[in-house]
Amino acid sequence: MKFGILVNEGPYQHQAADSAYLFCKAALAKGHEVHRVFFYHDGVNNATRLTEPPLDDRNIVNRWSKLAEDNQIDLVVCVAAALRRGIRDENLAPGFRISGLGQLVETGIEADRTLTFGD
Amino acid sequence: MKFGILVNEGPYQHQAADSAYLFCKAALAKGHEVHRVFFYHDGVNNATRLTEPPLDDRNIVNRWSKLAEDNQIDLVVCVAAALRRGIRDENLAPGFRISGLGQLVETGIEADRTLTFGD
Amino acid sequence: MEGVVKKFMFVNRKAPYGTIYALESLEVVLISAAFDQDVSLAFLDDGVFQLKKGQQTKGIETKNFSPTYRALDGCDIEKLYVEQESLEARGLTEDDLLVDVTVLSRAEMGELMEQQDVVLSF
Amino acid sequence: MEGVVKKFMFVNRKAPYGTIYALESLEVVLISAAFDQDVSLAFLDDGVFQLKKGQQTKGIETKNFSPTYRALDGCDIEKLYVEQESLEARGLTEDDLLVDVTVLSRAEMGELMEQQDVVLSF
Amino acid sequence: MLHIVNKSPQERNSLDACLRIAQSGGTVLLIEDAVYAATRGNTAATNIQEALARLKICVLQPDLDARGMADRLVEGVTAVDYDGFVDLAAEHKNCQSWL
Amino acid sequence: MLHIVNKSPQERNSLDACLRIAQSGGTVLLIEDAVYAATRGNTAATNIQEALARLKICVLQPDLDARGMADRLVEGVTAVDYDGFVDLAAEHKNCQSWL
Numbered sequence: 001m002k003f004g005i006l007v008n009e010g011p012y013q014h015q016a017a018d019s020a021y022l023f024c025k026a027a028l029a030k031g032h033e034v035h036r037v038f039f040y041h042d043g044v045n046n047a048t049r050l051t052e053p054p055l056d057d058r059n060i061v062n063r064w065s066k067l068a069e070d071n072q073i074d075l076v077v078c079v080a081a082a083l084r085r086g087i088r089d090e091n092l093a094p095g096f097r098i099s100g101l102g103q104l105v106e107t108g109i110e111a112d113r114t115l116t117f118g119d
Numbered sequence: 120m121k122f123g124i125l126v127n128e129g130p131y132q133h134q135a136a137d138s139a140y141l142f143c144k145a146a147l148a149k150g151h152e153v154h155r156v157f158f159y160h161d162g163v164n165n166a167t168r169l170t171e172p173p174l175d176d177r178n179i180v181n182r183w184s185k186l187a188e189d190n191q192i193d194l195v196v197c198v199a200a201a202l203r204r205g206i207r208d209e210n211l212a213p214g215f216r217i218s219g220l221g222q223l224v225e226t227g228i229e230a231d232r233t234l235t236f237g238d
Numbered sequence: 239m240e241g242v243v244k245k246f247m248f249v250n251r252k253a254p255y256g257t258i259y260a261l262e263s264l265e266v267v268l269i270s271a272a273f274d275q276d277v278s279l280a281f282l283d284d285g286v287f288q289l290k291k292g293q294q295t296k297g298i299e300t301k302n303f304s305p306t307y308r309a310l311d312g313c314d315i316e317k318l319y320v321e322q323e324s325l326e327a328r329g330l331t332e333d334d335l336l337v338d339v340t341v342l343s344r345a346e347m348g349e350l351m352e353q354q355d356v357v358l359s360f
Numbered sequence: 361m362e363g364v365v366k367k368f369m370f371v372n373r374k375a376p377y378g379t380i381y382a383l384e385s386l387e388v389v390l391i392s393a394a395f396d397q398d399v400s401l402a403f404l405d406d407g408v409f410q411l412k413k414g415q416q417t418k419g420i421e422t423k424n425f426s427p428t429y430r431a432l433d434g435c436d437i438e439k440l441y442v443e444q445e446s447l448e449a450r451g452l453t454e455d456d457l458l459v460d461v462t463v464l465s466r467a468e469m470g471e472l473m474e475q476q477d478v479v480l481s482f
Numbered sequence: 483m484l485h486i487v488n489k490s491p492q493e494r495n496s497l498d499a500c501l502r503i504a505q506s507g508g509t510v511l512l513i514e515d516a517v518y519a520a521t522r523g524n525t526a527a528t529n530i531q532e533a534l535a536r537l538k539i540c541v542l543q544p545d546l547d548a549r550g551m552a553d554r555l556v557e558g559v560t561a562v563d564y565d566g567f568v569d570l571a572a573e574h575k576n577c578q579s580w581l
Numbered sequence: 582m583l584h585i586v587n588k589s590p591q592e593r594n595s596l597d598a599c600l601r602i603a604q605s606g607g608t609v610l611l612i613e614d615a616v617y618a619a620t621r622g623n624t625a626a627t628n629i630q631e632a633l634a635r636l637k638i639c640v641l642q643p644d645l646d647a648r649g650m651a652d653r654l655v656e657g658v659t660a661v662d663y664d665g666f667v668d669l670a671a672e673h674k675n676c677q678s679w680l
Contacts, residue, residue, distance in 0.1 A: 001671050003670070006358065008259075008360060008680070010129070010161060010164075010204065011203075011204070012203050012204060012380050013160060013161045013204075013379060013380050014378070014379050014380075015377055015378050015379070015420075015587070015613045015614075016587070016613075018420060018421065018422060019587070019612060019613060022420065022421065022643075022663050023663060023666060023667065023670075025663070026662075026663035026664050026666065026667045027667045027670075029664075030664060030667055030668075032667065032671070040262065040266075040360075041132060041258065041259065041262055041360065042129060042132045042161070045129075045164065045204065045205070048204070048205030049205070050205035050206070050207050050209070050210060051202070051203060051204060051205040052202040052203075052205075052207075053202065053203045054199075054203075056423055057203075057422075057423050058421050058422060058423075061205070080173075080262075080265060081262060083170070083171040083172065084130075084131050084170060084171075084172045084173075084176075085129065085130070085131065085132075085164065085167070085170060086164070086167030086168070086169035086170040086171075086180070086210065087169070088169050088171075090169070091169060091205065091210060100269070101265060101266050101269040102269050102272065102273070104266060104269075104358075105246075105266070105269060105270045105272075105273045105275070106273070108244065108246060108275075108355075108356040108358065109242055109244055109273065109275065109356075112671075113670050113671065113675070113676060114356050114358070114676075115585070115670060115676055115678065116358060116359055116360075116678040116680065117587075117678065118359070118360065118587075118678065118680040119680060120572050122571070125480065127381075127482060127581070131258050132257060132258050133256070133257050133258075134255055134256050134257065134298075134488070134514045134515075135488070135514075137298060137299065137300060138488070138513060138514060141298065141299065141544075141564050142564060142567060142568065142571075144564070145563075145564035145565050145567065145568045146568045146571075148565075149565060149568055149569075151568065151572070159384065159388075159482075160380065160381065160384055160482065175301055176300075176301050177299050177300060177301075199384075199387060200384060219391070220387060220388050220391040221391055221394065221395070223388060223391075223480075224368070224388070224391060224392045224395045224397070225395070227366065227368060227397075227477075227478040227480065228364055228366055228395065228397065228478075231572075232571050232572065232576070232577060233478050233480070233577075234486070234571060234577055234579065235480060235481055235482075235486075235579040235581065236488075236579065237481070237482065237488075237579065237581040238581060249677065251595075251598065251679070251680065252493070253490055253493070253515045253518065253549070254548075254549065255514070255515070255545070255548050255549065256488070256489070256490070256514045256515030257515075259680075282598060282602070283492065283493065283594060283598050284490050284492060284493050284515070284518070287518065287549060290549065290550040290551070291550055292550035292552075292553070293547075293548060293549060293550040294547045294548065294550070294552075295547070295548040296544075296547075297543065297544025297545075297547050297548065297563070298544045298545060298547075298548045300548065302548075304550075321602075323601070327492065327524070327525045328492070328518065328521075328523065328524050328525075329521065329522055329523010329524050329527075329554065330523070344601050344602055345604075347602055348602045348603060348604040349604060351582065351602065351604075351677060352582050352604050352607075352675075354675055355675060356675070357675060357676065357677040357678075359677060359678050359679065359680045360680065371578065373496075373499065373580075373581065374592070375589055375592070375614045375617065375648070376647075376648065377613070377614070377644070377647050377648065378587070378588070378589070378613045378614030379614075381581075404499060404503070405495060405499050405591065405592065406589050406591060406592050406614070406617070409617065409648060412648065412649040412650070413649055414649035414651075414652070415646075415647060415648060415649040416646045416647065416649070416651075417646070417647040418643075418646075419642065419643025419644075419646050419647065419662070420643045420644060420646075420647045422647065424647075426649075443503075445502070449591065449623070449624045450591070450617065450620075450622065450623050450624075451620060451621055451622010451623050451626075451653065452622070466502050466503055467505075469503055470503045470504060470505040471505060473483065473503065473505075473578060474483050474505050474508075474576075476576055477576060478576070479576060479577065479578040479579075481578060481579050481580065481581045482581065492594055493593060493594055494592060494593055494594075495591055495592055495593075
């Protein structure tokens with residue numbers, strides 16, 4: 001089955017980014033496909049390559065980058081939301097790309113199920 | 120009177136940053152002093168110089184920088200919260216500085232009133 | 239996926255201005271109009287406040303985006319549903335709203351939601 | 361401001377893990393210990409869940425920071441107040457908590473809050 | 483003491499918590515989405531009316547205006563602008579934001 | 582339909598909204614801070630028990646464990662892990678997150 005995921009909150013402040021990641025990991029392990037993870041609202045802050053969490057904590061951004069690399073997942077950051085919040089190509093982490101909101105609607109059309117994680 | 124301000128949420132997603140700014144502006148206009156604005160939790164995202172909001176919207180980050188310049192206000196970003204969220208010297212807007220949580224406690228001690236704006 | 243038409247519902251449960259969800263949700267809705275899908279908007283709980291007439295945002299130095307709801311009709315987004323109990327619990331009636339909506343009971347709203355293919359909530 | 365001692369209260373009203381407030385609030389509390397102020401912690405509403413025994417976070421791949429509450433005592437932060445009604449509404453008793461606390465009625469909590477110089481809430 | 487509440491009374495429990503704990507004689511300032519609590523017809527308006535017997539209740543006018551609710555303020559509630567907000571913070575010995 | 586709720590029932594109104602709107606025969610999955618709703622002694626547990634007559638109620642075990650509440654799950658509620666979460670999402674035709 002093909003899943004589309006929408007993440008509406010940034011890393012660390014809310015659990016949404018963690019829950020979305022763990023859902024993706026479990027879905028992939030069960031042989032499902034994750035069509036796209038779309039980052040909207042403060043969710044765009046998942047895409048900054050400048051985070052440096054404490055060493056005994058999870059690195060939420062790196063975790064997304066690795067998940068994308070290992071499983072060819074399309075991580076899309078909404079351009080309008082990203083510009084509002086200071087996410088640009090110059091601070092974008094590997095595996096993420098910036099694109100338009102149309103990509104979210106497209107995910108809704110193409111995925112068998114679209115799940116939202118937010119506040 | 121000397122006010123200390125704590126901002127716990129980032130720009131745009133929550134109104135907290137707007138309310139805090141408008142409070143500071145009104146306090147200064149009435150002849151009060153704003154001792155320090157301390158940015159904690161997602162509040163550290165107020166300090167990124169990379170935001171580019173739509174032209175018909177307010178620029179929350181620039182507004183803070185200008186307020187600090189015009190009134191010699193100390194804008195302090197918590198270093199631990201900033202590292203978690205990808206705010207560093209390389210993307211820091213003018214007028215902000217990164218420092219420790221002790222600066223928040225110090226504000227509580229030195230200011231006559233400390234107000235919190237958050238979610 | 240050429241020609242696929244899915245039922246999309248955007249669920250709005252939050253008040254405007256206190257958070258950005260209402261505004262950014264509206265941006266997705268406008269974009270969705272270009273995809274020729276079957277789009278509905280549902281307003282529940284504090285989401286009904288998004289449609290309140292007379293919003294004046296000068297005092298909070300924030301853009302008043304409420305006129306955009308009036309522009310939805312011109313984008314062929316015509317299915318706006320509001321839950322009756324949510325209005326009543328906030329002292330609002332249809333006359334207080336910026337646009338024409340269909341008022342539904344909780345059961346009707348639940349049924350409509352069940353029929354959707356994609357439900358996006360902000 | 362050498363020698364000034366103010367009454368600081370940190371108010372915790374949010375559950376752990378769903379948001380970061382509990383964890384980052386604890387970081388401020390620890391720092392405050394170095395300033396020789398009169399520090400209290402208040403746990404109200406879902407904040408009482410922060411002190412629940414038996415937290416095991418392996419399944420959500422997040423650090424379990426609850427043992428830190430036990431370390432507060434060693435930093436001379438000994439005033440932990442919990443509101444009675446908040447515990448009761450969540451089916452909790454003092455025995456469920458990681459640390460020794462003083463349980464207060466709503467009125468006592470209100471009085472204590474009134475006496476503070478600085479109240480920080482997260 | 484000045485109590486600041488910024489959340490809708492129907493979305494969150496913060497106004498209820500504030501009214502439960504606040505001591506008589508204090509002031510409650512409703513800002514942001516909390517202003518809805520002091521509008522006629524809102525289910526929370528009853529709590530506000532009751533609270534007026536023991537607390538001063540204020541509401542931030544710019545937030546009320548933004549939400550198009552200025553014409554339905556509950557009687558007995560005082561509207562203030564940001565200047566008034568600053569005055570309230572200065573007049574009271576201490577304050578607490580019910581986040 | 583799969584309804585996903587992630588907020589504490591005492592902090593927010595999202596569980597109440599979900600239970601008000603959800604049609605009989607659907608499933609409600611409690612994740613993150615919403616897991617508290619399905620624990621004995623919580624004031625929301627009564628609503629969960631009543632809802633069990635017409636809805637399947639599930640709770641995400643890792644979130645229950647993280648919060649130290651695994652020993653007090655309300656009877657009749659089904660605990661699932663992330664694998665089970667994925668299965669629930671796949672089994673149901675559609676889903677709605679009550680944010």
